[in-house]
Amino acid sequence: MINLLYAGNSGVFDGLIIGALSYIKHNKNAANVYILTMDYTEKNPRFTPITEADRAFLEAIYRKANDESRVFLIDAGDYYKKEMPDSPNSETGYTPYTFLRLFADIIPGIPEKILYLDTDTLIADDLSELYSADISEYELAAALDYYGHHFLGHNYFNAGVLLLNMKSIRESGLFRRAVAACAKKKIFLPDQTALNRLVKKKLLLPAKYNEQKHFRDDTVIQHFSKTILWLPYFHTRNIKPWQTEAVQTVLTKKYDDILEEYKKMKLIYEKELHRGEIPIFFACDDNYLPYLAVALKSLILHADNKRKYHIYVLCDSVNAEMAAKITAMATENVKAEFVSVTEKMASILGKMRLRDYYTPSIYYRIFIAKMFPEFDKAIYIDADIVLNDDIAKLFDTELGGNLLGVVPDAIIASTQLFRDYAELGLGIRYDRYFNSGVLLMNLHGMREYDVEGKFLYLLNRYHFNTVCPDQDYLNVICRDKVLYLDEGWDKMSLNENYPGVPSLIHYNMFNKPWYYDNVPYDAYFWKYCEGTPFEAEIKAGKAAYGEEKMAIDKAGGENLCAQVTVIINDENNFRRVLCEDEDGEEAAGELVAC
Incomplete structure (x- = not known):
């Protein structure tokens, strides 16, 4: 049995589907999957929770590989709203859901050993070796953060993949102290940095267990995290696995089979959900x-x-x-x-x-x-x-x-x-x-x-x-x-x-x-x-709404009429290019019927 922990709202449901499909491709062990969620629409209308229907759909996927697999949906809203309602970190680029995992130590039913995964990860190989790692003397095991270990400390780890020893975490109070830190003070990469600062005993894992940049043959967990690119100019790229077209055309075709299956299953689910x-x-x-x-x-x-x-x-x-x-x-x-x-x-x-x-x-x-x-x-x-x-x-x-x-x-x-605009500008009868x-x-x-x-x-x-x-x-x-x-x-x-x-x-x-x-x-x-x-x-x-604004409206109307006249006489308007100009019509092909 492998215990998995996720956290998020309805916006990352696609990531959970991909995670489930990637798990069953490479793992035959039964999985107990715990999903922490909450309804936080009072803060943002998009912060809607993962639903029971979502849970049942995910469980059906996991059970394709092993009928003993189960998915558990846990409402962690009360914990978050009690301890972090006014956190200065809730308005950063990260949603409040990133903090929910920090309440796993006080949520009943969470197993003593569990593998936390961000929803933008994809399982690329068997998890058995990772999950069987001995962490009895540690609070957690994690891989180095690709950029952070260069700029924020040589042992700075990425929190997107965490093998957790919940007994040790409860004894050390790691999560309680991390919540307190994030609740009071604004922190760069808040929960991740808090864990890095406060953890006392950690085991560093090979990069293959949280591969954040490259697409290698030995990767076990692929993490679609933000990447810094230096050419042709400095910029960042942040493509997520459910952005399938971008993944397949920009990043890699390594996971095409999983992503194509995801698209098929998501469509089936959505059609049924909205019937x-x-x-x-x-x-x-x-x-x-x-x-x-x-x-x-x-x-x-x-x-x-x-x-x-x-x-x-x-x-x-x-x-x-x-x-x-x-x-x-x-x-x-x-x-x-x-x-x-x-x-x-x-x-x-x-x-x-x-x-x-x-x-x-x-x-x-x-x-x-x-x-x-x-x-x-x-x-x-x-x-x-x-x-x-x-x-x-x-x-x-x-x-x-x-x-x-x-x-x-x-x-x-x-x-x-x-009327002339429709007929002379577009080539369409005004009526x-x-x-x-x-x-x-x-x-x-x-x-x-x-x-x-x-x-x-x-x-x-x-x-x-x-x-x-x-x-x-x-x-x-x-x-x-x-x-x-x-x-x-x-x-x-x-x-x-x-x-x-x-x-x-x-x-x-x-x-x-x-x-x-x-x-x-x-x-x-x-x-x-x-x-x-x-x-x-x-x-x-x-x-x-006074005379000044009304004058602006009047000017806008006059400008519209003037622009209409310009377009009617434009040699490159719709009608002339698509319906009269031979080169334009040929270039347009069968796009329009003039």
């Missing part, structure tokens, strides 16, 4: 979180209590306190969580053209299909909306072979200049140009058609000038592959000429009721705003 849910995506930054709360409230009020709704808020970095207010709005059948797209956006951010009224978040919707392979169908909605109907009705719409369900853009149809603020998405079809790949190709090759960046690209790429929906599912606040109550009102462009009076359908916004956690802030923002 029957309606996935609804928003994209947001801090500026729009108050209005997202209004949209979410309207969605919840009209949700069918017999259906399950799962809200995913795609973001880069958001204010944790504000995000926590959003997730706290969740109900029994409407879940809400924030999903970071930082890594996805890093490689393309510099290539994006953004108007003054847009942020990079407008592009997030293009990546949903590949980021969430567990879903074949979903809804994307901008945050500046309110719902007067059950969003499930939109989700239930049959798309057939179309990639998107959309509504024609009323703003484009409202003036001749914008077929759709708004991308509400999208019923055939994610399976979008993956098959490679919408993301086509977008990146056009972005990198042509870098078109646009006024509605993501929207223009989607209109061009998905041309003739969309289902046009009733205007009531994306009724823009240009006028109130819709017969009846629109199912969804879209406060598009500058016409925002939280800034201006007499906006069409503004009564619905204020109706749903009431009682939201940001009601006072929204009302204060409106009161403070």
